[in-house]
Amino acid sequence: MTDAQLIRRVIKPGLWVLGLAPLAYLLNRARIGDLGFDPIRTITHFTGRTAITILFITLTVTPLRRLTGWNPLIKVRRLIGNFAFFYALLHFLIYAVFDRELSPVGLGEDIAKRPWITVGFSVFLILLTLAITSPQSMVRRLGGKRWQALHRLIYVAAAGAVLHFTWAQKKDIRLPLIYAAVLAVILGSRLILRPPRAVSGER
Amino acid sequence: MLIRNRPDINSNEITDERLFWGRREWLASVGAVVAGLALPDIACAQANETDKLTPYEAVTGYNNFYEFGTDKEDPAANAGTLRPRPWQVVVEGEVKHPATYSFDDLFKGMKPEERVYRMRCVEAWSMVVPWLGHPLKDVIARLEPTSKAKYIEFTTLLDPKQMPGQRRAILDWPYVEGLRMDEAMHPLAILTVGVYGKPLPNQNGAPLRLTVPWKYGFKGGKSIVKIRFTETQPMNTWQRSAPNEYGFYANVNPAVDHPRWSQATERRIGELFRRKTLMFNGYADQVASLYSGMDLRKNF
Numbered sequence: 090m091t092d093a094q095l096i097r098r099v100i101k102p103g104l105w106v107l108g109l110a111p112l113a114y115l116l117n118r119a120r121i122g123d124l125g126f127d128p129i130r131t132i133t134h135f136t137g138r139t140a141i142t143i144l145f146i147t148l149t150v151t152p153l154r155r156l157t158g159w160n161p162l163i164k165v166r167r168l169i170g171n172f173a174f175f176y177a178l179l180h181f182l183i184y185a186v187f188d189r190e191l192s193p194v195g196l197g198e199d200i201a202k203r204p205w206i207t208v209g210f211s212v213f214l215i216l217l218t219l220a221i222t223s224p225q226s227m228v229r230r231l232g233g234k235r236w237q238a239l240h241r242l243i244y245v246a247a248a249g250a251v252l253h254f255t256w257a258q259k260k261d262i263r264l265p266l267i268y269a270a271v272l273a274v275i276l277g278s279r280l281i282l283r284p285p286r287a288v289s290g291e292r
Numbered sequence: 293m294l295i296r297n298r299p300d301i302n303s304n305e306i307t308d309e310r311l312f313w314g315r316r317e318w319l320a321s322v323g324a325v326v327a328g329l330a331l332p333d334i335a336c337a338q339a340n341e342t343d344k345l346t347p348y349e350a351v352t353g354y355n356n357f358y359e360f361g362t363d364k365e366d367p368a369a370n371a372g373t374l375r376p377r378p379w380q381v382v383v384e385g386e387v388k389h390p391a392t393y394s395f396d397d398l399f400k401g402m403k404p405e406e407r408v409y410r411m412r413c414v415e416a417w418s419m420v421v422p423w424l425g426h427p428l429k430d431v432i433a434r435l436e437p438t439s440k441a442k443y444i445e446f447t448t449l450l451d452p453k454q455m456p457g458q459r460r461a462i463l464d465w466p467y468v469e470g471l472r473m474d475e476a477m478h479p480l481a482i483l484t485v486g487v488y489g490k491p492l493p494n495q496n497g498a499p500l501r502l503t504v505p506w507k508y509g510f511k512g513g514k515s516i517v518k519i520r521f522t523e524t525q526p527m528n529t530w531q532r533s534a535p536n537e538y539g540f541y542a543n544v545n546p547a548v549d550h551p552r553w554s555q556a557t558e559r560r561i562g563e564l565f566r567r568k569t570l571m572f573n574g575y576a577d578q579v580a581s582l583y584s585g586m587d588l589r590k591n592f
Contacts, residue, residue, distance in 0.1 A: 125365070126354040126561050127417060187564055203552060256552070259415060260533065261362040261462055 092161040100165055108172035111139045112179075129187045133180060140176035141250045141268060144216075147173055148247060148275050155282040167223045170243070174220040181213050205256030212249040215242045247272055342567070343410065346419035350561050352493045356413065357514055358462055359448065359455035360495065366457070367495035374454045374515065376491075376498035385521040386441035389434075395499055402426050404485055409505035412544045412573045416566075418558045423503055424486030429477045437473070441521035445470045446502050446513040455515075463529050469502060469513035470526030470540065474582055480505055480575060484512075506572040506579045508542045539592040543583065544573035548592050 090098070115135055118124055124131045150166040189195040199206045219240055221227070228236045251272055255265035357367035360374075379395040404424045412418045432444070450466035452458040458465045475481065484503040485492055492498040497514025504511050510530050520526075530538035537551050546556045546569040557566035572579050583591075 126350045127364075127559065129559065129564055130417075188559075188566060190565065199554070202549075203554075205552060260358075 092159075093164075096161055096164050101168060104165055104168050104172075108143070108169070108175070111135070111176065129183065133183050133188075136176050136180040136183060137254065140173050140180055140216075141247075141254060143169060143173035143176060144243070144247050144250060145268075145271060145275055148243065148272075149278075152275065152278040152282050155284065171220050171223060174216040177213055177216050181210075205253055208249050208256065209253035212246045212253060215246040215249070219243060219246075244276070247276075343408075343420045344562075345408070345422060346561050348488045351419060351421050351487060352495060354419075354561060355495050356415075356509065357457075357495055357497065359457045359465075359467065359515075361457050362462060368493075370456060371494035371498075373456060374449075374494040374498060376494060376515070379499045379517075381500070381516060382518045383435055383520075384518070385445075386438040386523060387521045388436035388438060398431065398500075399426055399483075399485070402430060405482075406489070407480075407482055407503070407505075409480075409503060410570075410573050411503075411505065411509050412558055412569065414508035414510055414538070414542065414550065414555075416553060416555065416558045416569075417561055418569075419561050422488055423482065423484045424489060424492075425482035425484035425503060427479055428481040428483050428502070429479060431483055432476060435519070435521075437521045440523045442473055443470055443522045443525055444473060444476045445518075445520040445522055445526035446516050447518035447520070448513050449515045449517045464532055466517075467513060467529045468526060469511055469528045470522075471502075471504065471511075472525075472582075475504070478579060478582065480578055483516075506544060506575040508544055510538070511542050541583075541588075541591050543579075543588065543592075544569060544571070545588055545592070546571060548589055 115132065119128070119132075147166060147170040150162055150169065154160055154162040185191055185196060189199065200210045201207070219242065222231065222236065222239060231239065251265060251269050254268060255262050258265060353368045354364045355367040356364065357371070360367040360370040377395070381393050381395065381398055382391075383393060384390045404426055407423045407425060409421055409423060410418060411421050437444075446469045448467035449455060450458065471481070481502070481504050484497070484501045485499060487493070487496055492501065497512070497516075500516050501514040502512045502516065511528075525540060528538075528540060528542075530542075531540055544555075549555050555569055558569045559566050570576070
């Protein structure tokens with residue numbers, strides 16, 4: 090099997106299964122009535138944490154590629170990133186529908202007046218932009234350099250997501266701090282695992 | 293709204309008879325409470341339209357009681373280590389009978405009353421709870437505060453062995469809450485000893501806690517071991533923890549937002565969408581006069 094076949098036939102289908110697993114898990118908990126006494130809160134928190142987790146996994150693709158030297162890995166990054174967006178979208182929609190009943194005034198007030206929601210919504214807009222510009226055709230249309238510059242916003246999104254998560258806590262910020270530490274390790278690994286200076290893409 | 297333009301439906305088409313009579317029964321119990329307090333009819337009307345009792349499982353399974361952990365499910369899971377009997381309450385400060393009272397002595401000769409109250413958490417969720425308790429004013433009258441007593445302070449048990457959450461300094465233990473004396477003397481304020489006709493479960497603040505239904509839930513100090521009458525305003529734990537976010541009064545007020553979130557709406561546990569939060573949690577007719585002339589934006 091060539092690398093391309095391995096990606097297409099094994100890794101990508103596997104990632105689809107993994108990417109939809111959190112949703113399946115959530116739906117099953119809903120089916121057996123195991124979403125707790127405030128299901129909307131449970132779903133909101135779960136989709137938010139899942140989005141951040143998958144966003145982090147997206148950010149590990151490059152360090153992992155440098156660590157293993159297996160460059161075809163880059164071909165799965167887009168799929169993983171779009172799953173992060175998918176859960177961010179669910180997170181936003183649950184909030185918009187159940188907490189604000191899709192009221193433009195209510196949503197606008199939250200986004201304008203409450204900094205942690207401003208940050209969360211900005212992260213959502215970044216992920217939306219990155220998802221829209223994720224296909225190969227968009228890379229070509231924007232040109233590689235511009236596309237790459239735009240997609241560096243993922244760092245802003247990741248940091249913003251952790252800030253949003255931390256700010257949302259009433260008092261106990263242990264869990265968000267763990268997320269922040271994990272993000273620091275992922276980003277730090279990029280400094281240690283520098284890209285190869287050589288122009289050649291050969292292994 | 294569209295719904296209002298629909299033709300009327302006979303109530304027997306939509307209401308199961310059992311439910312109907314259940315509601316009657318519940319109305320009667322609310323009625324009894326209201327009658328006992330001589331509250332205006334309006335309060336009753338407000339309560340019965342949309343307020344259903346929150347199930348026992350939720351009332352005792354979804355709690356904020358950081359002494360047992362910060363997740364809502366933690367108290368029910370961890371509060372088994374609390375020993376609510378025997379229990380003693382120290383009464384001190386500006387009072388004629390300072391002493392250490394046993395739980396039974398504190399309430400000797402008093403019969404707990406059922407009070408169905410809305411409970412609005414500062415986190416914007418709410419419940420309707422049939423508490424069992426003693427009017428705080430009756431207990432205060434028995435203890436006879438001096439003329440210097442302007443405030444009353446309630447302290448929760450401090451014992452990391454019984455309350456494992458106290459091993460971490462998430463808050464400045466022990467938990468302290470306070471009321472102005474006229475608030476404490478209001479007939480709606482109770483010292484709660486039970487819920488749903490049973491003794492208070494540990495996770496709800498056994499064996500006695502404060503319930504002040506027109507204030508955010510955190511004002512209801514749990515597992516109280518000390519009642520202190522003071523001349524100066526007590527510093528309550530959440531105010532000490534984040535003075536820009538939590539004040540001394542903490543009256544439910546949809547017009548004054550928490551710095552980080554709106555207080556205009558709330559989610560009733562058991563419902564999916566939010567409902568409007570009522571001024572003083574729907575008890576404005578009874579308590580608003582306590583705060584006449586006060587700037588509730590400053591005194592949040």
